[in-house]
Amino acid sequence: MKLSSALQPSSHEPKRDKKTRPYTSAGRPTASASRGVAARRSPSKFKTTTATTATAGPSSRRPRTAGALARSVGSVGGDEFTRGDPLLQAVDAGELGDEAAVRVLKAKLKVTMEQMDAATEELKAVKNELQSLKSQHKDTSKEATKEKKSAQAAQRSANQMKRLLDDMTGKYEREKERAKDLQAEVDAMKRKAKQESAGNQGLEVRLNRALEERDNLKLQLQKLKERPAQASDADLKALEDEIKQLRKQRNEVLEAFEKALRLVDVLKRQKVHLEAARALAFTEEEFIQALDWRQLE
Template sequence: MQVKTVNGQLENNWLVPLVCSAPHVMGFLRMCITKKRPSSGTKAERFKRAEVRPQTKSASGLTKKHTDDLFAKEEQYKLLNAELEAKTADLVRQAEQLMRGQSEVLSKPLSTLLLTDIEDEEDSRMIKPQQSTVKEPRVKVVINKRVTSTSQSMRTGKQGKESHCKTATSKASHSDKLEAIEDSVDFFMAKTIRTMEEKMNDTVTHENVVDDHDVCNAGDNVGSDAQIRVLKAKLRIMQEEVDQLSCEYYKKDDENAKLSAKIKEIEEDRARLQKTTSIQKTQIEKHRALAEESAKKCDGLQLQVSGLHKEIENLNRSNKQAAAVHSTVEVRLNRALEEVERLKTQLNKMKQMNEDKVSKEHQSKENLLAENKMLKKQKAELIVGFKKQLKLIDILKKQKMHFEAAKLLSFTEDEFMKALDWGKL
């Protein structure tokens, strides 16, 4: 199938060989056809009117007939544009039918495909001579050449297929049968592709001959100005599409820059928090060392107290022995009394010293208890601060997740808006 432009030239001649090439061609055809065409009130008409205005200003002395002719030409161009759109829709429909037929052929089993292939060959042999009698003599020559080439290829294909089937039946092993089936499938696929290409080439040659005749007739009626206008309108549409794409590109670059700046800020906050946590860990270690030192001091003081108690016991024993020994002798009694008085004074002094030591130890204990309380409070405060920092870290992680989710939602919203725009088109 081919589509003519305003000049009678061929516009979509490139679509024909691509129909049977691959399945993704259908998507490309839809993209090519669903693009914005210059309608009656679109940019192509504005461009035409913008070109007509200087001509009307320069030819201000012309009559109303000239303007009527221009409006008539515009209406003709509108009609031609509508015809072009209808032809393109027909072309897409035919291409879809061809792809469906190809998929149906591939989905059918081998036996049914062989039977349908033979029937199609017989029908084509019956139809092609009838078509050749109706067409012009120039077209007859081209079609007869194609028919002869296709008939020869089909006959050679049949002969090869029959010989291949005979050799396959003559073999008895299972592996030979499998190889024969694979060869027959490959041969059938190649044959179907060859026949479809030959059919498409026949249509292309016939339409080329007919379009050459139409171009010769249409060249007298329409000049090159219409083609130039159409090309300029297409160029302007493509330029606007490029501008839109560049705007979208710059917007996305700005969004990426903003997101990168946010990521940098988050990383800086994270580094700052890591520094604070490391400082707090060092402080905790220092406090632990101080607590261990205070515990060691307490142990040393307890040992000293136990030693003093032992010394007091020894002194008491010595005093008792001296009193028992000096009681026998009066002299010794006096001496003993003096010694007793002296010992009493010493005892009093020792008692006072012991009381002073006990009071000092009591004060030291109270001080140690107060220090322990302070350390416990500081430890609790540090634990609370550490928990708060953990909460802040969790909040920052959640914020990061929200930022990533917002980014994904922005991408999905952009894609959804694009899909809506394509649907409106």
């Protein structure tokens, strides 16, 4: 027998009070509550049976017994529906009246619907939490990607700075060696210039003496020219010797002058090297300051 036909109201049944509770005094669902559960489980069958009953008319209705209702509940719910519930087992065994069985089934339906609503709300909360976790995971993934890109960019910048620092360090070492070589060359030139300066002082003394002797010889030559033509051969020979000596002294003076010119050139080159050494020293200080600035960063 179908549960929908079993749940049709009987003409012999008294009207139920609206205040009737869906639970018995023992706290179990009433038969009406259990019958509501069965109706919710098979609404199409319920509608079909209702239509059939309506067309059949009042004369075709038959009063239902507790056993018929129990068989209807058993055919719909089976053993799984009544297992563990003494009231439902009593309904299935036909031990309760029709009204009591309906109240039990309605109460069972209400409890089941409440459990289903609670499960639905719990499922909705779980879905919302899952969606929130997915959104958080997505945001975290984006943030991790950004952090990874930022770390890669910082690593590339650090590698570039390291290469630049290595290049500057190598250049600094090369310039330092070059400055050392130039400084050694400048020191050697200073010593040489000092020696040549000491030699030039002696040359200047000799040059002054030669000039004085030249002036004296000029005076003597002038006096000789003023003498009478009867000058002796001895005097002429002496004059020739003096002229030769003067020419020799003149050549020595010219050589000393050329040496002085070469010394001037050496001093000019020394000045250029000293200026280059100062420039290299200034560049070295700037490089050291740049290194200190990089370390402070």
